[in-house]
Each structure stands twice: as C-alpha cells, then as structure tokens.
Amino acid sequence: SSEHAMPDWIRRTALGDILQEDFSELADEALYRNLDRLHPNREAIERALAEKEKTLFNLDDTVYLYDLTSTYFEGQATANPQAKRGYSRDKRPDCKQVVVGLVVDRDGFPKAHEIFDGNTQDRRSLDQMLDALEKRTGKKLGATVIVDRGMAFEENLEQIRKRQLHYLVAGRQSERNQWLEELENDDGWEQVHRTPSPRNPFQKKTRVEIKRQQKGDIVYLLCRSEGREEKDRAIREKQETKLLADLHRLQQRVAKGRLKKENKIQRAIGRLLERYPRVARYYELSYDAVQKNLSWNELTDKKATAKKLDGSYVLKTDRQDLTAGEIWRTYILLTRVEDAFRDIKSPLMERPIFHHLQNRTQTHIFLCVLAYHLLAAIEHRFLQAGVHSSWGTIRDQLRTHQVISIVLPEDHQGRVLTIRKATTPEPEHRQIYATLGITAEVMRPLKSWQVSAGSDEKNSKS
Known part of the structure; x- marks a missing residue:
C-alpha cells in the first residue's frame, strides 16, 4: 500500500x-x-x-x-x-x-x-x-x-x-457490578458449545457460561469465561505493579524535594490515575502539603469485588427474540x-x-x-468451496508459481532470444485458480529478440 x-x-x-x-x-x-x-x-x-x-x-x-x-x-x-x-x-x-x-x-x-x-x-x-x-x-x-x-x-x-x-x-x-449477585450464583447457567476454528482444528477452547436475564425491554446476557478470567487477572496484576512502582517513585521525588509545588504534584497524581485507570480505582491517594508526604491506601472491598468479577462480562440488547446462545454468538462476530x-x-x-x-x-x-x-x-x-484458508496461506502457496526468463544463445544473425513464461502450475496452484474461477495459464509466453552490439537491426517482441 x-x-x-x-x-x-x-x-x-x-x-x-x-x-x-x-x-x-x-x-x-x-x-x-x-x-x-x-x-x-x-x-x-x-x-x-x-x-x-x-x-x-x-x-x-x-x-x-x-x-x-x-x-x-x-x-x-x-x-x-x-x-x-x-x-x-x-x-x-x-x-x-x-x-x-x-x-x-x-x-x-x-x-x-x-x-x-x-x-x-x-x-x-x-x-x-x-x-x-x-x-x-x-x-x-x-x-x-x-x-x-x-x-x-x-x-x-x-x-x-x-x-x-x-x-x-x-x-x-x-x-x-450491578449483576454481582447473579454472577456469583451458580444456578441457571448454560455452557456455550464452542468448536475449534477449521483453520486451527487443534485449538483448545476455554469454557464459557452464559445466563439470560431481562429487565423491561432490555435483555442482559451474563457471561463467565475461564480464558478471560486468567487474562483479566494478569492485566490487573501487571497494571497494579506498574502503578505502585510509579507511586513509590513519585513519593521519593516529593520526599527529596525534587517536586515541591502542590499543583505540580497534583498534576503528577492525575497523570498516574489516567495512565492506570483499571487499577487506580482500588487506591485512595492523598497528599499532605504540610508534611510534604504522598500516601495511599488500598480499598480492599473494591479490589475484592474486582477479583470476583474476573472473567465475567455482560452483554445487553433490545433483541428480545434472541436466545442466550444466539446473543453470545452474534456478539462474538x-x-x-x-x-x-x-x-x-x-x-x-x-x-x-x-x-x-x-x-x-x-x-x-x-x-x-x-x-x-x-x-x-x-x-x-x-x-x-469448503476450504478454510486465510489470504496469507493462499499467498504463500502461490509464491512458488513464478515467471521465468529463458535466454537462448545468439543465432546466425547475432540475435539473442529471451522467452518469458510461467512455470507449470502445481496441483495446489490449479486448485486455487479453479476456486477463484480464473485460468491457471496466467500468461502466454513472451518472446523478445535483442541484437548483439554492432548490429543495425532493432529489438523486437512477439
């Protein structure tokens, strides 16, 4: 491009x-x-x-x-x-x-x-x-x-x-967060039947459970995913480690007098909150201008709630005609x-x-x-056509179907013949071309004559 x-x-x-x-x-x-x-x-x-x-x-x-x-x-x-x-x-x-x-x-x-x-x-x-x-x-x-x-x-x-x-x-x-009680309740869940992608038949799908709820005209689908639970936990722990490291560095800068003005300290705190929004909500930050001290407290209740919600998410729709499975599969699109x-x-x-x-x-x-x-x-x-190949796979298979140049020795008139032609397509090439509805003969041979140095004749192509 x-x-x-x-x-x-x-x-x-x-x-x-x-x-x-x-x-x-x-x-x-x-x-x-x-x-x-x-x-x-x-x-x-x-x-x-x-x-x-x-x-x-x-x-x-x-x-x-x-x-x-x-x-x-x-x-x-x-x-x-x-x-x-x-x-x-x-x-x-x-x-x-x-x-x-x-x-x-x-x-x-x-x-x-x-x-x-x-x-x-x-x-x-x-x-x-x-x-x-x-x-x-x-x-x-x-x-x-x-x-x-x-x-x-x-x-x-x-x-x-x-x-x-x-x-x-x-x-x-x-x-x-409003559905915490239902998400923790093990009653009423159904497991989603997930099949591996035809492009990756040996892929192991993690367990996903869903529960359909309705409030008024809105349908909610509560979802619990084992794979997402591990991902949520890893992301939170990584973000939390970075946040605490940055807080300690900021605390040291304040304590050593490298950052003195309160407005600049507050801006630095604000930048950290913006940088780590996923985990900053689990901490209460405070700055004592008299003592020149930056401190923070962990909000254990909020953090405990977050751990309970690892791997869970909620979908919502106004499509009341859809089943739980249909809602989930449609969203996954x-x-x-x-x-x-x-x-x-x-x-x-x-x-x-x-x-x-x-x-x-x-x-x-x-x-x-x-x-x-x-x-x-x-x-x-x-x-x-029932072939589950990605464009990358198709392109790699076609790389071996090439156009080559054949150069023949000078003839009696001092001319050199160059022939440009495609190699013979292999069976997998022919299958690709047939699926796309195009001919496997990608080009007709092209001949070009070149006259050796000293000759008055012109080059020609055919």
Missing part, C-alpha cells in the same frame, strides 16, 4: 508480463496524482462495491459490526488537520495519528469506513458512522448494530433506536472487525503513514480498505 515503494515492487513482479503493460517508467509521483483523482470518488466506489458484493455473494444485511482503530504518521503531518495525538492502539503515543472507523457485515465484508481526528473518542464517532453507513447501503430498518463497551453509552444507544435499528453491546463496568483491522494493517500495510496532506492520507487508507474488499472476497470464495 506504499505508493512510494509501489514502482519498485511492480518491477520486481511479473505483473507487467501478465497484464502486458510496460511499467518501466512508472514513478511514485504518478501514483500520488492518481490518489488526488480518486479522492472525490471514494464514497461512490464504496457504495457500489457494497451493493455488488451483496448481490454477488448473497450477503446478509441484518447485522452490522462497528469498531475503531488508529494509524500513526511518520513525521509531524502539520498540513493535515486530522493528524492529532490521542489514544494509540498501535502503542505509539509519541506520534500523531488518525482514527479509522469501519463497519463490516457478519461475513466480514466492509460496508463503510470513516476517518476521524486522531484525538476522537470512541463514543463520539458512532453518529457520524451511522450516517456514513446509511449513505453507502441505504436505510436498513430493523438491522442490528454491534459495538463494544467503548461506545455503549446511552446517548449512542438512543441514536441507534432513533434510526429504527437494534443494538447489541457489551455493558460497561458499572453495569456489570465483532471479532470480524478486529480481523479486518489486523489484515488492513498487515499484510495490507496501512501503517505508518508518510503522507502529509489530508486528502492523500484519506485516499491511502481508502486504498487499504479496497484491498481488504478483495481479500474478503477471496477468503469468502474459498469458504464457499
């Missing part, structure tokens, strides 16, 4: 032979100009693609999955007003970034994407994203929108309801967006961004989304 590296990459491939195009003079400036031409047509292309894919693959349009990621810049990007510092999912808080929102359907096909300022909070993006989705796909009354807890605020749920859509979200921690972001960032290589202009940044990301459309279509076609 790097426009700067694209000319060199193309010349190292057989793309010119296959397409019978001469890319020897291709330069990155031409690609940059094409970005500028493409920019005003992004929405129309995305809308047409969504409609075409729905028809071509008979896609379901009753469930939409929405999530956000960020992608960072190399350089200051001063000419891009959207480039700002914010929460970095790439763990690059030192770099400016933009936030990318993506909606996919239950089969993983992109439906709409939007690019937000780099400091955009998750909860502030949903309304604009729903507008974009409606522009790309039209009104889909009764469809279900799935988002994670970062957007599960009441104002966002109200926006979903106003559009006559349904929602399925992960409840926020405050809501989970949200991993399709995470998979999409993982593919867009690597192997489609969206990041880092070297463009300085806003329109080129937006079109660069759009090209990565276009590439993901193709990736999703390829994997879906294989899935329809």
